[in-house]
Amino acid sequence: MSHKMSHNRKKLYFPMRQTLLLIGLCISLISCGGEKSASLEDFHTRPVTLPDGTAVTAEVLTKTGDMARGMMFRESLPEGRALMFVHERPSRQPYWMYSVKVPLDIVWLDRRGKVLEISENTPPCPGQASTCPSYGGTVDASIVIEVPGGYGRKHGIRLGEILRF
DSSP states (O other), X not given: OHHHHHHHHHHHHHHXXXXXXXXXXXHHHXXXXXXXXXXXXXXXXXXXXOTTSOEEEEEEEOSHHHHHHTTTTOSOOOTTEEEEEEEEXXXXXXXXXXXXXXXXXXXXXXXXXXXXXXXXXXXXXOSOGGGOOEEOOOSEEEEEEEEETTHHHHTTOOTTOBOBO
């Protein structure tokens, strides 16, 4: 009989211990409530500072499928937003505008953020994929950033300038 009682105590002890740990975790999370909580989007973005000091929020794309899709089918890219394509290694990366709905400035960078190449106000390509031209990709680049068309010139993005991220 004492064996059964001891066995039942163990069953009650471990769930109680886990419950207390969970309560402690909840209390510590609640005590951090003064700060803005992070959204899922925050984990896939990073700030990028343009040459004139303007900061934009860049959606960071590193997976092949995400990079291939990029701005395709999106209705807009608002001012203050950007897409950042991070390539595995420096290489020539031409981009195209198939199924992109708005003009974009496409900027090729090295890992330090130095501007190597720019395609300004790159026009959308609403036609067939086979008729869409490619832009840039004439130099080895590690990172490509897309901002709304005309935004780069407005904020000082020129060859040789540095973008901080």
